[in-house]
Amino acid sequence: MIGNRTLAVPGPTNVPNRISQSMYIPTEDHRAPDLPGFVKPLMEDLKQVFKTETGSVVVFPGTGTGGWQAGLENLLFPKDRVLVSQFGQFSKLWVQMCKDMGFTVHDVAVEWGEATPIDQYRDILEGDVYKDIKAVMVCQNETATGVTSNVREVRELLDELDHPALLMVDGISSIGCIEYLHDEWRVDVAIAGSQKGFMMPTGLVVVALSERVCKIIAGNKWQAKFKYYDFGTMLSANETGYFPYTPAMTLMRGLRTATDMLLEEGIENVWARHTKLATGVRAAVDAWGLTLAAKNPETASDTVSSIKVDRQTDANDVILHAYNKYGISLGAGLGPLNGSVFRIGHLGWLNETMILGVLGGVELAMRDLNVPFKAGVGVGAAVSVFSQAEDNVVNLF
Ligand SMILES: Cc1ncc(COP(=O)(O)O)c(C=O)c1O
Known part of the structure; x- marks a missing residue:
């Protein structure tokens, strides 16, 4: 045509020329001595996109679905209780993954077109007298129905009930686009993908973790160790300015530009x-x-x-x-x-x-x-x- x-x-989403051009580079040495000069500031600056100062960000090759799996695998054990709702195709698949990974799932299915049902979350959390539920999950933006859920409300509910569950957010079609406040809402795991708000080709998962979760992971001797998705290994490698696997350097260069563009515009x-x-x-x-x-x-x-x-x-x-x-x-x-x-x-x-x-x-x-x-x-x-x-x-x- x-x-x-x-x-x-x-x-x-559309990839701006500025991002495409920044990826048009000869292959880089991912163990080069000057790589930390690129990696460390990028990891810091990415935190601004998530509005976190106290949390940490990890980036790894994959797509949003891999981000879901990584978040679950790093922090939960089979049979752990999770509270999650489905109201569209993506939230439905997230629930399915929780079931397939062997968690005990409080699956709150509401009509497609609705948002995360806060009243039903309240009932279930109030009924959880022994505070057994380990994670409460919110799909911030259900891309199938075009519905945004209120993450702040879920945080307030957890606080009101003094419930210690981890708060996990699917921000795949929201982060870098609509309001997302990682520290203020005290989200523990938030998952974004390169191909949406970051205006990049598909291929990177960007996950923000809370300080609390980073401590849990650091003390974790048995979970997800020496697995591809282990956040602990990623965090320790990132601290030195490198990665525990061959990083997708071309995409990382694009991510640098995407982050610059978002921060230049002002989040x-x-x-x-x-x-x-x-x-x-x-x-x-x-x-x-x-x-x-x-x-x-x-x-x-x-x-x-x-x-x-x-x-x-x-x-x-x-x-x-x-x-x-x-x-x-x-x-x-x-x-x-x-x-x-x-x-x-x-x-x-x-x-x-x-x-x-x-x-x-x-x-x-x-x-x-x-x-x-x-x-x-x-x-x-x-x-x-x-x-x-x-x-x-x-x-x-
Ligand atoms: C809200 C939401 N969650 C999860 C996914 C799955 O992400 P991916 O296709 O990158 O694996 C998508 C994909 O569009 C999504 O919109």
Whole structure:
């Protein structure tokens, strides 16, 4: 096709040229004497993305799923009790992993489109009189339904009940995009992937650990030792400025640039930009007369919108047509949502005009398929949102 394809899936996200160029380097010696001069500041600076001063960050090759496994493997034993909820494809898979790893799972399944059910968490935690539950888990942003959960609320609940459980957060489609406060919320394990908020190719897992967890790991003589995912081995190697395995240096160079870009923009500005762009998308959805899979507008995600089409239309037709005719990749409905929703990813390296292009492309595809709406209303609604926004400074070049 002539012109660029448009990537509007909720990850992997667009990779800025600055990041691509920083990875265009000859192969590096990962045991070079000057490597610590690169590794140590990167590990420090990454902490700012997670808003942690007291915690530590580890980075290893893999994807978000590997981050889940690593977090569980490092801190829990088979049969340990965990509290986790499922309300979409990713939270569902996380629950499944917990079951498959042999934990005793309090599996709170709520309707897809809901967020982490705080009332049910309360009931279960209040009932846990011996404080047996070892970990409480929150999928901060369910990418399948476009729903954001309130991590702060879960922390407050644990504090109120004086419950010592570890707090584990899947921040794979939220960290580096929307508010995430590792120290303030006293999260113990938070998992991010390179291909979402970090605007990188897929291939790195970035995990933030709390001070408490680092101490547990340091005192751990038996768990995950000499396994690939052992955080303890990673932390000790990182302290010297190296890694316990062959690091993906090319991606690490990209991660350096990604971190620079996020910090140059200012992490709070990154969050504000995502809110602004998401508000524009939601205005468009509303103007089209469509609705979100997110049941409560307050939990609608600022990184992905899962959009329900009218009953006459198969959402997969919209996705296929948008791709084949206009070169736009939209996210498909996952699991039971397949066919009834398409998803627009609005995370990562994006500005207003890129979003307007996506919305325009969706309008073209929907018009071709006779979805009833007035051409231009969605784009117009988003233009109104963007033109009224106070901060229109998006300098991401
Ligand atoms: C919220 C969430 N958790 C977990 C995953 C799984 O991550 P990965 O595909 O990188 O293994 C994804 C992937 O999109 C996700 O969005």
